[in-house]
Amino acid sequence: MNQTEQKKFFSHHLLEWYMQNKRDLPWRRHRNPYYIWVSEIMLQQTRVDTVIPYFNRFIERFPTVEDLADAPEQDVLKCWEGLGYYSRARNLQAAAKQVKELHGGQVPDDKAAVFALKGVGPYTAGAVLSIAFNKPEPAVDGNVMRVLSRYFLIEDDIMKASTRSFMEGLVVELIPEGRASDFNQALMELGALVCTPKSPHCLTCPVMEHCAARLEGVEESLPVKTKAKPPRPEHRVVALVEGSGEHAGKVLIRQRPQEGLLARMWELPHVQVPQSRSGRIPDEPAMDIAIGSLLEEGIAARPEGYMMDAEHTFSHIHWNLQVYRCREEFMPVAAETRAAYEAVAAVPESTATEYRWIAEEDMALYAFPNVFLKILREYFKSLPATP
DNA sequence: AAGTCGGGGCA
DNA sequence: TGCCCAGACTT
Numbered sequence: 001m002n003q004t005e006q007k008k009f010f011s012h013h014l015l016e017w018y019m020q021n022k023r024d025l026p027w028r029r030h031r032n033p034y035y036i037w038v039s040e041i042m043l044q045q046t047r048v049d050t051v052i053p054y055f056n057r058f059i060e061r062f063p064t065v066e067d068l069a070d071a072p073e074q075d076v077l078k079c080w081e082g083l084g085y086y087s088r089a090r091n092l093q094a095a096a097k098q099v100k101e102l103h104g105g106q107v108p109d110d111k112a113a114v115f116a117l118k119g120v121g122p123y124t125a126g127a128v129l130s131i132a133f134n135k136p137e138p139a140v141d142g143n144v145m146r147v148l149s150r151y152f153l154i155e156d157d158i159m160k161a162s163t164r165s166f167m168e169g170l171v172v173e174l175i176p177e178g179r180a181s182d183f184n185q186a187l188m189e190l191g192a193l194v195c196t197p198k199s200p201h202c203l204t205c206p207v208m209e210h211c212a213a214r215l216e217g218v219e220e221s222l223p224v225k226t227k228a229k230p231p232r233p234e235h236r237v238v239a240l241v242e243g244s245g246e247h248a249g250k251v252l253i254r255q256r257p258q259e260g261l262l263a264r265m266w267e268l269p270h271v272q273v274p275q276s277r278s279g280r281i282p283d284e285p286a287m288d289i290a291i292g293s294l295l296e297e298g299i300a301a302r303p304e305g306y307m308m309d310a311e312h313t314f315s316h317i318h319w320n321l322q323v324y325r326c327r328e329e330f331m332p333v334a335a336e337t338r339a340a341y342e343a344v345a346a347v348p349e350s351t352a353t354e355y356r357w358i359a360e361e362d363m364a365l366y367a368f369p370n371v372f373l374k375i376l377r378e379y380f381k382s383l384p385a386t387p
Numbered sequence: 388a389a390g391t392c393g394g395g396g397c398a
Numbered sequence: 399t400g401c402c403c404a405g406a407c408t409t
Contacts, residue, residue: 044405050395084393087407121406142404159404161388197402198397228404229390261392314393315404370394 001210010151010207011174011183017206018186021193023048026055028185033107033132034065040127041092041119045085048192054083065105068096077265077367086262086367091119109133122164130180138171139184140164143191149223150195153212158223231318235281238270238310238323239290240379241301243357247328250357251379252299253366257353261314266366268375269294269355270321280309280322287324294326297353301326308378312371323375 001009022028025048027039038058042051058079062068068076073093080089095117099107107128108114115125126139145158148167156163175183194201200219202208213219241252253266271293273281287303294301303326310321358366360380368376 041405045393045403047395047403082394084395085405087392088405091406119406123405145404225404228402263392312393314391316391 006152006210007174009210011176013206014186014190015176015179015183018182018189022185022189023193026052026059031132033109033128035059036132037107037124037128038092040124040131041088042083044088044124046083050083054080065096065099065107068093069100069105073264074365074367078365081367082370082373084370086265088119090263094118095120107132109135111135111137122168126168127184130175130184132181134178134181136172136175136180138168138175139188140167140171141188143188143195144171144184146197146223147187147191147195150200150213150219151207151211153216153218153222155222155224157226159226228315231313231316233275233318233320235273235275235279235320236270236322237273237281237286237290237293238268238321238375239294239301239326240268240307240323240375241294241299241326241328242304244328245330247357250359250362251376252328253356253358253368255354261317262369266368267372268323269297269299280320283322283324286322287326290324290326297355299355300329302329308375310371310375312369319371321371321375325379 025039027035035055039051039055042055042058061075061079062071071093073090076089076093077086080086083089098117099105102108103113109129109132111125111129114120114128115122120128123139123141126137127141129135129137130139142158145164145167148154148170149156149158152170154163154166156166158164171184171187190205194205198220202211202214202219205211205214208214211219213222239252243250243252252269254269256262256265256267258264269290271289273286273289283306291301291303303324305325307323307325310319310323312319312321356366363373363376
């Protein structure tokens with residue numbers, strides 16, 4: 001069998017398999033370009049089962065591009081809470097504003113316009129154009145590269161940009177006339193259900209008999225991929241400050257900076273501590289550091305004791321968190337101290353860190369990264385029930 | 388080209 | 399517990 005026949009076989013049998021085996025997914029129930037766009041952004045780095053409930057809530061809350069464009073950013077982040085990579089949510093809303101202003105609220109169907117949307121790169125542009133508009137554009141994600149690297153025995157490193165370009169050219173050749181939407185979805189569906197990263201289910205694969213990697217017995221060692229660097233460890237001390245007086249029953253939270261890691265989300269106050277050789281630092285100095293960092297923000301508190309450890313792994317950082325319960329103290333000079341500090345530091349209102357006291361029910365109003373959600377839930381669960 | 392940016396599933 | 403998954407943006 002020559003290469004042309006191998007390609008024809010692949011396209012034909014993969015498409016037939018997909019039409020019989022495709023999953024019933026919320027964004028496949030209508031051909032609504034907005035639904036498809038939202039789903040593709042959510043599906044970046046994220047598995048289908050995780051995305052489904054988020055997608056349903058998101059569409060219920062923001063049914064149209066205009067609803068998303070006009071919403072407060074915090075509402076959008078709250079809807080994304082726990083899904084990760086929050087720049088996706090911020091970019092998606094910025095792009096919704098672009099679509100509203102430039103395209104009358106209709107997701108554009110031409111390549112340049114789709115590609116110009118914030119958060120839309122080569123993969124997502126191809127996915128929207130092909131899945132929503134049936135345009136013969138490649139949509140090459142990790143699933144597609146895994147499937148193609150095995151079937152055609154491509155041993156180039158899939159982390160290289162040149163490899164993705166090559167795969168895009170290959171996909172364009174493979175798309176059957178007029179079937180871009182189903183074919184691109186078929187490629188990804190095969191990667192997700194059959195041609196899995198570890199122990200692929202070759203015996204149920206519709207194209208196994210001409211899969212080059214399978215014929216060579218090397219399917220498990222493809223695709224070739226450089227390993228990511230391990231995340232660097234960081235130790236942090238977290239203060240869970242319980243309010244006193246008018247803040248009784250509430251805890252102190254703050255908003256993260258406008259840019260960078262977890263931008264504009266909310267968190268418990270915490271401070272990084274130097275790496276100690278033994279790993280965690282003893283409770284006494286840890287609590288001193290926590291209290292000291294709060295005082296610098298004009299918040300007086302006394303330590304009450306150790307609460308819990310928590311861990312959180314980002315792609316490039318691993319947080320080791322030591323959480324301590326603290327109690328707000330009344331310190332009449334605190335306000336003056338803070339005023340004096342802010343005068344000296346000349347902190348502009350817009351860049352000063354925002355602190356708030358919140359009760360359990362207020363958690364619904366603020367978007368937290370999972371690790372702080374976990375700590376807060378643990379804390380409120382531990383409280384004696386209030387009648 | 389290399390670093391930044393989350394979170395979950397699995398053995 | 400450790401390993402795997404990997405798309406867009408920034409520098």
